[in-house]
Amino acid sequence: MKTSNHSPTALLRAHGLRVTPQRLAVAEYVLRKPMHVTARIVHEKIRESYPAISMNTVYLTLGQFERCGLLNRFEVHGNIVFDSNTSPHDHACCNRCGAIIDLDSPRSEPSEQAAPLPEQLRQWQIKAERRIWMGLCPACNAESVL
Amino acid sequence: MKTSNHSPTALLRAHGLRVTPQRLAVAEYVLRKPMHVTARIVHEKIRESYPAISMNTVYLTLGQFERCGLLNRFEVHGNIVFDSNTSPHDHACCNRCGAIIDLDSPRSEPSEQAAPLPEQLRQWQIKAERRIWMGLCPACNAESVL
């Protein structure tokens, strides 16, 4: 079993990216498990172990990871969110606390669209479909009743 | 037939908004037909006939219209877009030229969700569902082939 192929270092190499401490730190934090992060969150987190990292590097690195297919990007409430779960899925976002959760989409296979492509888009070249439910998460909903 | 009830003036009054020249100008431009506009676009347009209007007033007015249910707000590519088509529908957006089109959703009645509410959201209080297809519109797609 070649675990080296799954290490962050090997992952970077496999995508033609030079292995730098900054990229390793970002990869180890972001790609470890499915998560939703903003550039600011990544910056704050990485600085704990790598205080000199700049915001610019975080943006560049996340953008590269996106271009490599290691991350997806979407927006919610005007913020850019990076998603390390790259399989097709939908989201729900709490309007109050900002929590974002993954939804198990009812798609039988990854390439399948969640919904049939509307008639009007027959001439379009569709790259992505985004679905997001907005509202109050259970915790915030309970608070708002008080 | 009381057409006055459908005039912009009557519309503002019906929603408890004072009738000012600025609000009238915005209402006449934005609520005339279904459209997607940003605050910047509204500002530029209104200034043609009302050069003194400020960006701040445009933001305030659009926000008030939204709270009255006369407009919906969503985001695309980091920009806030106001939609004067307030019936439930989905969108497609061109990644290249930014064009946004309405999609006839396959919803039999306005209150119906376009897709069944996912199991995981049973405890949530959902306020809105957003669906957007991203890609290249026919015109931009043709250009990209050249």
Added chain:
DNA sequence: GTGGTAGATAGGATGTATTCCTATAAAGGA
């Protein structure tokens, strides 16, 4: 009509997320 008051506007200041620029530093191949 007039006057008073609550609400609206203009203009500018402020905040914040993202991108751009550039000199320096470092990765990795020869």
Added chain:
DNA sequence: TCCTTTATAGGAATACATCCTATCTACCAC
């Protein structure tokens, strides 16, 4: 080890949205 290419840090620049406040005005009561 050296060299070339690429990455990084830091700061400037941009762009959008919101906040603040003095002035103005719509409109209601009289």
